[in-house]
Amino acid sequence: MPVGMAIANTNSSTVQAASYNKTEMRSFVRNTLAGYYARGTVVIVKDGQPQQISYGYGYYGKRLGAGNSKVVYPVCSLQKVITGAIITQLISAGKFTQYTKISKWYPNLKGADNITVGNLMTHTSGLTAADTEVNRGRVYSEADAINWVVNKLNSTTQNQPGNFSYNNTNYILLAGIIRQETGQSYKQNVQERIINKLGLKRTYFLEDIPAGMTDGISYTWNQKNYQWAQYVKKTQASQLVGAGNLFSAPMDYYRIQLGLTNGQILSRTDFDYMTHLTSRSSNGYSGGLYMKNNDNLKLAYGNLYNTHFGNWIQMTTDNQNGLIMFLNQTQNDENRNKQIGYQILNHIKANTFSAK
Template identity: 70%
Template sequence: MFGVVAPVALNKTTKVEAAYDKSEMRSFVRSTLSRNKVRGTVVVVKDGQPQQISYGYGYYGRRLGAGNTKVVYPVCSLQKVITAAIVTQLIYAKKFDQNTKISKWYPNLKNAENITVGNLLTHTSGIVTTGTEVNRGRVISEQSAIDWVVNKINSDKQGTAGNYYYNNANYILLAGIIRQETGDSYASAVNNRVIKPLGLKRTFFYEDIPFRTKTDAISYTYNYYTRKNYKNAEYVKESLASQLPGAGNLFSVPMDYYRIQVGLTNGKILTEDEFKFLTNIQAKVTQYSGGLYIKNDGKLKMAYGNLYGTHFGNWFQMTTDNKDGMIMFLNQNQNNESQNKAVGYEILNHVKANTFTER
């Protein structure tokens, strides 16, 4: 019996000795954000250990730090993988499959008989309609948002199914499929299938944010002429959020989003096999499948998100085993995806060199 105990103690000691210097990591990340004039909250994941690091204010007017527990950020397009995961759950429940034509749910939608669920999941539907992020100035219901997209698609010239074109409309239509198949709202499906199973405490739809104790973040830019931070304040209005069910109406924080990523393979949202299905939909023609870009022979996963008219910029990139990576929610940047990714890539290389991709 004593021979069994000794190696266990040794393993524990080894793990403690191998733990990385979180203080050094915090200093590096904060100095990187400072030098690049950006503000926000980052979760660094190294050797399976997540660490939250924040810099600047999430709401400058109220002097709420970016990492303050009162502040939540718009998830933007990083929400799409959540929508895709619920669709995957429904597929595995044999409600339909990836080759089911969406005319099943949208009989009056143009070209629906030629578009599959897989096409929506991979942005290969041929739908090229725009305007989903142009604020229409009034709060609408999920169904109204879906109906607007259907009507806009029908009134616009569309492309041919099979060609890749990144478009929010695909995921708003998926939200409508979830509504019809579950007999409840898309928001209820996310709450019951993702938020509650993972025990997330800082993830909300706009209408559910408890504004007595929480607030959504304000976004800003840096003025290089006056050398001033926190300029051009913008926030995500409820009316805009209401237009984007399934594609950009969720608010959260990087640590909750990390838990979501882990939940995609540990059985709480999906199993490993279901995740492989999600990220290898047959209709894909690029590296995009189910809300994620999968690169480096399936070893890396990532997504980028922002919202038109605001200065938010979210980027995450992790190894698919969730051991290493970064989730970055910026609320001050120059609205430049390439610049934001350059900041993130610098952090990623510090987490684990020669592992991640610049874009």
């Protein structure tokens, strides 16, 4: 049993009966992270009120705390909802529909006549380009990263569309659709439609992180903390346009979640459209999020190959309760990271959230 686990498992039902005590919540979250030898930054939301709670270092060598304003973290697959939201904006503008075949943009991709935009957004395209996260040792332009995926798909056998298969391929191709439809780079679209629109101050693409700030370093615990340091290299990030090349902080990501329904990015109607596409399978994934509990919960998890980062969002759909968790020291175990989050979620509001 990890040190501090007894503290992390404290029953929280009596706490919630009283008014929200931010000091107590901070202590609980930090003790929970300590119990799993985890480090990182969490934004918890209780009754509509966000609170950032950090534990440990985001960059141990420079002694920068996990919540330091100079540190940003890879968003990992939590970026996919941003890509999905921009696609939804284009659909709302009448550029195409969820049923439009992707051969419109990828005429040379095998099977593209049978695959829709909706299939890409719900991971039901049947397309899987292996090793999208394995560092290939060169910095790709957006166009080159997308073309690599197309060439990889054309050189390997792919499945027929219909069944859910989570992978980066779909959202890299969606980034390519955004580029072709707008005549601007994916980065420009995110900058104008998301970052500038919301006034985000800690959200950047890796190559644009300003002087005086830094991307975080990831670690694992091996007899002691901050072992086996790994960071996201520009070569790896450049491969994942639209699916894992953005860096941010949990509070900025919280503002993005608000923007998905308050009209700044999407209206509530457009959000419901994005998360309920016709091709959505029974697991509830659509547009970058899993919808659960009769659509009262929204979830997403992300990490990056060969790093120790682990991100998890789980919030009520009305954004009133939940957490956004960016961990930079993990055991590279998704289930373990979700156990950390689930204990915190139950402390925020018991009997509300999903364990996975």
